[in-house]
Amino acid sequence: MAIGAIEVFKSSGLVIPGDIAVTGFDGSNLSNYLFPSLTTIEQPLESITVNGLEKLLSIINGFKVEEKLSNDCTFITRQSCGCLSPQRHNFRNRSFSQNSIEDHYHYLNSIIEGEEDKSSLHNMFIEQLNKERIKKELLKDIYFIDCLASRQIEYNKSHNYLVDQWKLRTISNKISGRIYFRDILNEILDSLAQLDINYFKLYLIQEEVIYNNTLNLEDFTINLHLHYQDGSKVINSVEGIKKGTSDLFKSDDSVLVSTLNWNNIILGFFEICFIDMAENTYDILGDVISNSIYTSKIHLQMQDSQRKLEMSLAETRCLNEKLKTLSIRDEMTGLLNRRGFFELSETLLEEAKDNSLYQIFFIDMDGLKSINDNYGHDFGDTAIIELANTLKKCFRSNDVVARLGGDEFTVLIKSDDNYDFDHFKERLKLELNKLNITRKYRFKISASIGTTSFNKSSKSDLYKLLKEADNELYRVKKDKFREP
Structure with missing residues (x-):
């Protein structure tokens, strides 16, 4: 980090350590070959690693270890903090050429020869520099610096690659963890900021398109769902609904257009500015967006199917209730039929206490045949309905009233001191008298x-x-209609 800071400060025109002092914690061998050389801390990395692994193994094996682990470090004083006087060479903002060792030699020679204030020491150095043995030794040192610099460059590339991959994994997990479409769009927006992307558009095809060799996208409707540019954003935009892909994307070379696919299904496209990341970034981002969008569609389809299934089950339950009602109800009177009477009565008796007293009434309409013969079956049905309604008035809601068929009715009641056969007989007689007077x-x-x-x-x-x-x-009827 300190090495990078020195390069940034130098590129900004600052003199180190004249304008600003720099110290680091890098401990890299390259620190000694910078200009000015870096004051830093040298760490015993091998010892730290070995001691750390030993402590870790002790913890794994259940041994108690010290809470703190310390290692001795060496503070190395060099030029970047101003503690030592650096040689003053005018580098004229020129960088090292890493093409050949000879370039380094000629460059160093030109630096020394370019000094206006030459001293005898400098002249002596130039004379010695031209000697073959000194030249070879110097070239070895330059080559060694070159190798360290190359190694540092490769390390930086690897480090940046790992950071990019970590960002992509984090972003992928966040986007993939969303189910609803709008949440996916919001996660994509957050991801764009993390990846330093300043231009992005997401287009989705309204219809489901299966890829084939004769496919013409001009026949389909493409909707713009997300537009992000320089911090401004539009989600679920209804603008830009177009047919086909012509004139849909930027024509310049600053953006990349990629297809969003799930297997052989084309979901849409995304338009993105080029970014300084690994080449597979666009593919990974496209795959994550494609999978998430398709998963969201499947989720919506499942929700729709579940909703339809629940509606179907509700309709089925309703139909079953109607069928059950039809199976236990008398269509003409609305009373329970024979089957309904026995089902409800048996349930009621199962739930009752053992000492409960019950009565069953068997009721038969008088003269139904005569009504049918003299006035027609319509009046006979009317008489049956009137009697059924009268029975409803005479009994409580928890009594079981049913029509067994024809002119026969039955009732199951729970008896008490104020509610028995005599009470019901008088009530029924009174209600029928009222009916005959009012109906006429x-x-x-x-x-x-x-x-x-x-x-x-x-x-x-x-x-x-x-x-x-x-x-x-039967005995009551026999007595009632016995001829005098």
Whole structure:
């Protein structure tokens, strides 16, 4: 870092250490061959590495180690801090040529010869320089400096490459971690700033395009979704919706246009300025954007499919409820049918306490056949519906009221002191009288009732209990219509 700082300061016209003093922590051999040479710290790197690995192995093996690990470093005083006087050579802002060792020799010779204030020491040095042995030794030193400089350049290239790859991995993880399209666009914008990109456009094809040799992109609609230039940004832009790719991109050589693909599907394009990074940067960035956008599309399709599935399941549940209702309800009266009566009654009895007392009523309309024969079946149906509505009024909401078929009805109630057969019989008689007075039909609506009581603990069969109530109804009807 300090070596780089010296080069920057020198390129800015600053004199080191006259205008600014520089010290470093590089400890590199190259520090001694700079002009001015760098005051720095020399670290025992080998010792630090060995000691660090030993401590790490001790920790892995469960041994206790000292909290601090120290190594002796050597402070080397050179010219960059102003502690030593550097030789004053006028380099005339000229850089070393790394093409050949001879160039270095001639360059050094021209520097010494160019000094106006030559001393006898300089002249002596020039004379010795021309001697072959001295010349060879000097060229060896220059070659050694050349090798160190080349090695440092390669290190810097490797370091920059690793930093670029780390940036790309970080950016790739962030973009790939997004599912929703707008979040992906926001992550792309953040990535552009990290990569020092000042121009970027993202175009996506509205239709799904499968690549083939005869494909003509002029037939498809291309939308501009992201436009970034010098810090200003537009997301989800609706401007620039165009047909085809003609006149869509910049015509100059400062940008690169790349296709966004997922397998053989062409998703769109991105337009990007050239950046000082590895050659594979554009490919990696394109692959990450392509995969993320396609994943977002698949996610949206899955959400849409899930939404349709949920709607379909809701419709199916609704239809099932309707089918279930139809299977347990009487279409004419809306009361439970025979199947519904037994299902609901059995459920009710299973949940009841053992000492609960219940009654079953078997109800039969009087004279339905006569109504049908004298007034028609429509009036017969009307009479059945009127009786069903009257039964609804007479019973509680938690009583099980059903039409078994024809003119036969049944009811299951839980008995108590104020709610039993006699109570219901009087209530039904009163309601039917009101009905006959208000409706003023040409016929009278009446009904006969048979009943049976049981305790849940008796575990009597519901079908047998209903049969007992039916037998009681038969006796009631026989007495009711017995000829005098």
